[in-house]
Amino acid sequence: MPLELIKEVNGVPEVDLLNKLHKVDIRSLQPGCDYDKKYIQGKLSLISSLICGENRRAILKIGLQEQDNSSSEISKINILFFGSLAKDCAKVFYEGDTIAVAGFVVLSASSSPSRDGKHCLFLKASENFKSTVYVYVKPVGDCSTESMSLAPATHYVYTPLNQLKGGMIVNVYGVVKFFKPPYLSRGTDYCSVVTIVDQTNVKLTCLFFSGNYEALPMIYKNGDIVRFHRLKIQVYKKETQGITSSGFAALTFEGTLGAPIIPRTASKCFNFTAEDQKMVEALRIWASTHISPSSISVKLCDVQPMQYFDLTCQLLGKAEVDGASFLLKVWDGTRTPFPSWRVLIQDVALEGDLSRIHQLQNLTVDILVYDNHVQVAKSLKVGSFLRIYSLHTKLQSVSSENLATSLALEFHLHGGTSYGRGIRVLPENNSDVDQLKKILESAHLPPNQSFVGVCQSEQEDSFSNISSSGSVSLYEVERCQQLSATILTGHQYLEKTPLCAILKQNAPQQYRIRAKLRSYKPKRLFQSVKLYCPKCHLLQEVPHEIDLDKIFQEGASTTPDTKLQNTSLYNSKVWTTKDQGERKVAIHFVKNNGILPLSNDCLILIEGGTLSEICKLSDKFHSVIPVRSGHEDLEVLDLSAPFLIQGKIHHYGCKHCSSLRPIKNLNSLVNKTSWIPSSVAEALGIVPLRQVFVMTFTLDDGTGVLEAYLMDSENFFQIPASEVLNNDNLQHNMEMIMDMFCPPGAKIDAYPWLEFFIRSYNVTSGKEQQICYQIFDTTIADDVI
Ligand SMILES: [Zn+2]
Secondary structure (H helix, E strand, O other): OOEEEEEEEOOEEOOOOOOOOEEOOHHHOOOOOOEEEEEEEEEEEEEOOOEEOHHHOEEEEEEEEEEOOOOOOEEEEEEEEEHHHHHHHHHHOOOOOEEEEEEEEEEEOOOOOOOOOOOOEEEEEOHHHOOEEEEEEOOOOOOOHHHHOOOOOOOOOEOOHHHOOOOOEEEEEEEEEEEEEEEEOOOOOEEEEEEEEOOOOOEEEEEEEEOOHHHOOOOOOOOOEEEEEEEEEEEEOOEEEEEEEEEEEEEEEOOOOOOOOOOEOOOOOOOOOHHHHHHHHHHHHHHHHHOOOOOOEOOHHHOOOOOEEEEEEEEEEEEEEEOOEEEEEEEOOOOOOOOEOOOOOOHHHOEEOHHHHHHOHHHOEEEEEEOHHHHHHHOOOOOOEEEEEEEEEEEEEEEOOOOOEEEEEEEEEOOOOHHHOEEEEEOOOOHHHHHHHHHHHHOOOOOOOHHHHHHHOOOOOOHHHHOOOOOOOHHHHHHHHOOOOEEEOOOOOOOEOOHHHHOOOOOOEEEEEEEEEEEEEOOOHHHHEEEEOOOOOOEEEOOOHHHHHHHHHHHHOOOOOHHHOOOOOEEEEEEEOOOOOOOEEEEEEEOEOOEOOOHHHOEEEEEOOOHHHHHHHHHHOOEEEEEEEOOOOEEEOOOOOOOEEEOOEEEOEOOOOOOOOOHHHHHHHOOOOOOOHHHHHHHOOOOEOEEEEEEEEEEEOOOOEEEEEEEEOOOOOOOOHHHHOOOHHHHHHHHHHHHHHOOOOOOHHHOOOEEEEEEEEEEEEOOEEEEEEEEEOEEEOOOOO
16 A cells, blocks of 8 residues: 555554664665665655646645654655655645655755755655555544545535534535635735635635646636535634645536536546535525625626626737736627727737737727736637636727717726636636627627617617717717616616606606716815705705814813813813913813723813814824813814714714703713714714715706706715715715716717606795706616725
């Protein structure tokens, strides 16, 4: 037997299989000597993953260390196992195990000795050399006996994901909820992240590293089903996670109900039984009702601006653009709603069939990939089928030769691996590739007249007849008509009504409309944020910093009352400023059950502070309430200023609807773990104001023009109005959305169509009665933020 297990009982081998052999020290090994009847022994300090060498022969590399009993010096050596011995060893080796190897060959890793005059040596072991490996097996608990068995595995036990514990080595089945295609990690290994879930509804995230790309699970999309053997479970930052252990193996199956059950793996040797078949079928059925497909697989014809999606396509050409980006020319047989941008490269740089690329011109799109994806992109073969994950589109206006502006779709695969960004080559036998091939075969080449017929069946008038025709083709306009950059969140039963009809009708009514956004107000988006009282419906401006500063300065002119300091609710501290006429600032630290919490959990009350002081304190403390000394208790300073400041967010109350209560009422909240604005407001008798976007949209559907106003706290833009003023990113996102609705420099023909629900209502001012329109139950189409 090339591999022997020696069971240890209380640290002593049960049988002595090595008594006929002679033990040698690592330090005494020399190249060229005969080690047929000799063995070395030591602890496994390193086990690499099983890799495929020449002729698909398995290779396992380990590090062995030996401790000299007399000098306690540690010697180390690397051993390479080949062929079936490598595969067998990979199944049973664990770091820290004691092993012995007999019948090996000693080789020198370099031709010249290293600095200390010694040759750097390593060992080779394989069945061809008649090598034998002895593994001392400690009976550890019950979980590892299964995987220790060397008998051909006929029956594996699969652990449900809700029964995993740190330290276990398990076999599991699961449905993929999230994954990152393998990418080169900082070291030389490929890395892949996979989150799976099973019928217990428990999720497990696994981190896989391997020097061999193929050894990592071959997952193509969320919903795929995986089987992992010898997955090690560990607890990291309180999260249970799975990692590769020695001998780790993965099979992947398509998750689609009814699809043939063909295991995906690079391994030639794996075990797949009728029971496995049942496991996969059961998971497919469970997943079909319990897991919503979370990745968006989209065809190029359905792509919208500012979207992240997964694309299945064929590679037609590729080119290096610069060191940090790489161009892929792909197609999927369908045509994008806007023409693809063209990345400028020299023809000579392009690898691929130029005449075919030229022939398919309007069906190809240019994708720029960046950073870590460049390496993968370079290695792709023209003609191969790809899935590109989390591809990002942007709409750009481009100037053409006749100075007219048109729109083009940019495709980017950004650097990094967040959201599973990456590229994967799909095998020819993949069912998605099958489908793609059929579409590619039947794809019509331009020019294609059939689009006109399709679009005339749409009820819209031909918009391009009304506006002066720009550089955008009829085809693009008509493609746009079928899409909407907004989504309606209810009332789908309503029929679309043209604006000219709405303008003739009386209020109040509700309509579903389809129009373009001709213009909007205010142009400076941050000006659209207002404070709204849900009780009295009054709208007011968010106070300017200068006004806030004034209010706080006035508050600072009264001296804190010492009688109101250090109560059962709070500890107080008073400072006197040196300049500024000896201004006094009091800070009251609110206790929790008589104990002062840490500053990031602590609510403080501040008396006499300036705006800049309050802002600094709000960075450090959980919450800040500006107060002043009243007759009997501290009071909220002034409802013209925020009553509560949390980080950068200011919370305001309605002056008309609130009836202020003294600060001691916060007592009712001190046992709560955090200071929730609505609870603080309630305790202090304040009706909180909501931050909302208020905008006017001028809508045009070619039959008429109508002004509708939008008032929304977060549903329409999917951006909270309360945060936008302090967050440049959110402001930027909003600008991007508005630029998509109303592309700067473009003609209205090229604007996207939008669907809205609007309601009409009557407004009377003086003797005049007017009908106004408000947008409701509408949201932007995609997860663009
Ligand atoms: Zn009010």
